[in-house]
Amino acid sequence: xxxxxxxxxxxxxxxxxxxxxxxxxxxxxxxxxxxxxxxxxxxxxxxxxxxxxxxxxxxxxxxxxxxxxxxxxxxxxxxxxxxxxxxxxxxxxxxxxxxxxxxxxxxxxxxxxxxxxxxxxxxxxxxxxxxxxxxxxxxxxxxxxxxxxxxxxxxxxxxxxxxxxxxxxxxxxxxxxxxxxxxxxxxxxxxxxxxxxxxxxxxxxxxxxxxxxxxxxxxxxxxxxxxxxxxxxxxxxxxxxxxxxxxxxxxxxxxxxxxxxxxxxx
Amino acid sequence: xxxxxxxxxxxxxxxxxxxxxxxxxxxxxxxxxxxxxxxxxxxxxxxxxxxxxxxxxxxxxxxxxxxxxxxxxxxxxxxxxxxxxxxxxxxxxxxxxxxxxxxxxxxxxxxxxxxxxxxxxxxxxxxxxxxxxxxxxxxxxxxxxxxxxxxxxxxxxxxxxxxxxxxxxxxxxxxxxxxxxxxxxxxxxxxxxxxxxxxxxxxxxxxxxxxxxxxxxxxxxxxxxxxxxxxxxxxxxxxxxxxxxxxxxxxxxxxxxxxxxxxxxxxxxxxxxxxxxxxxxxxxxxxxxxxxxxxxxxxxxxxxxxxxxxxxxxxxxxxxxxxxxxxxx
Numbered sequence: 001x002x003x004x005x006x007x008x009x010x011x012x013x014x015x016x017x018x019x020x021x022x023x024x025x026x027x028x029x030x031x032x033x034x035x036x037x038x039x040x041x042x043x044x045x046x047x048x049x050x051x052x053x054x055x056x057x058x059x060x061x062x063x064x065x066x067x068x069x070x071x072x073x074x075x076x077x078x079x080x081x082x083x084x085x086x087x088x089x090x091x092x093x094x095x096x097x098x099x100x101x102x103x104x105x106x107x108x109x110x111x112x113x114x115x116x117x118x119x120x121x122x123x124x125x126x127x128x129x130x131x132x133x134x135x136x137x138x139x140x141x142x143x144x145x146x147x148x149x150x151x152x153x154x155x156x157x158x159x160x161x162x163x164x165x166x167x168x169x170x171x172x173x174x175x176x177x178x179x180x181x182x183x184x185x186x187x188x189x190x191x192x193x194x195x196x197x198x199x200x201x202x203x204x205x206x207x208x209x210x211x212x213x214x215x216x217x218x219x220x221x222x223x224x225x226x227x228x229x230x231x232x233x234x235x236x237x238x239x240x241x242x243x244x245x246x247x248x249x250x251x252x253x254x255x256x257x258x259x260x261x262x263x264x265x266x
Numbered sequence: 267x268x269x270x271x272x273x274x275x276x277x278x279x280x281x282x283x284x285x286x287x288x289x290x291x292x293x294x295x296x297x298x299x300x301x302x303x304x305x306x307x308x309x310x311x312x313x314x315x316x317x318x319x320x321x322x323x324x325x326x327x328x329x330x331x332x333x334x335x336x337x338x339x340x341x342x343x344x345x346x347x348x349x350x351x352x353x354x355x356x357x358x359x360x361x362x363x364x365x366x367x368x369x370x371x372x373x374x375x376x377x378x379x380x381x382x383x384x385x386x387x388x389x390x391x392x393x394x395x396x397x398x399x400x401x402x403x404x405x406x407x408x409x410x411x412x413x414x415x416x417x418x419x420x421x422x423x424x425x426x427x428x429x430x431x432x433x434x435x436x437x438x439x440x441x442x443x444x445x446x447x448x449x450x451x452x453x454x455x456x457x458x459x460x461x462x463x464x465x466x467x468x469x470x471x472x473x474x475x476x477x478x479x480x481x482x483x484x485x486x487x488x489x490x491x492x493x494x495x496x497x498x499x500x501x502x503x504x505x506x507x508x509x510x511x512x513x514x515x516x517x518x519x520x521x522x523x524x525x526x527x528x529x530x531x532x533x534x535x536x537x538x539x540x541x542x543x544x545x546x547x548x549x550x551x552x553x554x555x556x557x558x559x560x561x562x563x564x565x566x567x568x569x570x571x572x573x574x575x576x577x578x579x580x581x582x583x584x585x586x587x588x589x590x591x592x593x594x595x
Contacts, residue, residue, distance in 0.1 A: 007350050012383050015380055015383075015385070015386075016380055016381060016383075018380075019376075019377055019380035019381070020377075022377075023366070023369065023373070023377055026368075026369070026373070027366060027368045027369060030368045030409075031368060095366075098364055098366075099360060099361075099364025100364045100365070100366055102330055102358075102360055102364060103358075103360075103364055103378075103425075104381065105329075105330055106328050106329065106330060106353055106356070106358045107353060107378075107381035107382060108350050108351075108353040108354040108381075108382065108383070109381055
């Protein structure tokens with residue numbers, strides 16, 4: 001098969017994407033400085049929020065979800081996947097600064113495959129995070145009325161959230177190529193998180209935050225997770241979550257591919 | 267399109283470069299009208315100090331950077347318009363082996379195989395074959411952060427060979443390596459060349475070019491200032507030099523007068539004398555005999571090989587110190 005045909009052959013590019021996703025997953029899980037923010041930090045925040053602010057569930061208007069930890073675990077998953085996305089951006093910036101990115105660019109592969117490989121790897125990390133965080137929530141007394149189907153839908157939404165975050169991280173990394181800048185984006189993850197109803201229902205946010213949360217696609221994803229976990233349309237819309245998630249993935253990946261093309265053209 | 271002249275002159279060439287230019291946004295002209303042709307099966311050494319334009323040229327030829335002007339074809343394909351075909355035909359090992367320290371040698375080779383369209387089983391087989399070839403089989407499943415510099419370079423080379431490329435680009439492949447690792451890499455490159463691979467290598471070491479290259483181009487401030495066989499370039503420096511160190515430095519004046527019959531004698535700043543003679547190493551015995559007859563004791567006599575710095579000085583009139591501004595990528 002010719003080079004051009006290989007670059008356009010879906011089966012070949014699928015193999016490339018899977019190989020790059022495997023590398024992303026493998027290397028990230030071997031990197032201690034990745035595991036801390038992506039897995040340990042969200043669990044610590046889950047423990048703190050679940051015990052320290054559990055009185056919030058007694059507020060008028062707080063939905064009945066059995067246990068508070070069951071309600072906030074969706075926010076924990078969101079936090080984990082956002083941090084995984086940031087780490088994906090950091091990894092790309094590290095590849096650019098360290099020269100590994102040139103190795104990828106000098107291979108006869110479609111440029112989009114480089115982005116999609118990283119996004120798929122991060123989506124898989126999102127799946128691992130969601131399963132782990134849900135298991136911990138169950139051990140802490142959560143009861144998910146949505147059952148296995150609710151858990152599966154939540155894991156799928158986590159994968160979408162991680163993919164969108166990876167797309168955004170990749171876009172910034174490819175535009176800037178700066179590892180130090182990527183590392184300084186850490187606080188912005190919490191801005192995105194707290195402008196979505198991650199730990200409190202949207203109705204209990206102050207009017208300004210509530211208005212912002214309405215335009216933050218993560219709001220619909222986290223509410224979709226809750227609706228799935230508790231099989232309750234009152235908590236959000238599962239399909240709304242999928243729509244917001246898929247749209248975010250499409251948008252951020254398109255931006256990342258565009259950033260890649262700009263980088264290669266320079 | 268390439269000019270008819272170039273096409274005719276370089277028919278059969280694997281790498282053809284015509285009036286290649288690269289100007290960075292800062293205004294730095296890193297590559298300034300480079301012309302060269304490399305025949306199939308040839309080893310071409312690209313010499314120059316840091317910042318001379320070597321790496322920028324290689325980045326253009328490997329499709330990693332777009333030229334600002336001029337044309338280049340590699341393995342029959344235009345590096346801009348047929349970049350994908352070029353990437354399929356070349357193997358690349360860039361400066362300072364860029365390898366992920368948290369992957370094993372085997373994982374990296376298998377990933378490289380996938381990037382070049384090999385199926386999983388084929389990729390595994392090729393990885394095993396290459397690990398054996400570069401003597402890394404025992405370390406195949408160790409993380410890269412445990413590899414020495416020489417091992418990393420050998421793996422880098424193996425990765426460039428995964429898809430059996432026609433042309434191999436190596437950017438300073440032995441910089442920072444110890445002499446044993448350097449010799450081992452040279453031997454592997456010779457073997458590859460004997461198997462038919464065309465090799466384009468950049469280096470700062472004239473010795474490396476002499477050891478490996480059929481032809482050498484010297485680049486300075488983005489322009490090729492000399493091209494030829496290593497022997498041709500060595501001759502630009504003039505006659506070979508012999509360094510004579512005396513035990514008693516106060517006898518230098520007498521020695522200078524006596525040795526004038528063997529060639530042009532000059533003083534060395536660090537002490538001792540340099541005699542330039544067409545006989546080279548064959549002049550050692552007569553020189554020692556002359557000094558011995560005058561009862562001048564000799565501490566050491568060394569043949570001085572021309573260095574890149576000497577060639578640079580001869581060709582450009584200035585030393586091969588780092589070029590101000592350096593290269594950008």
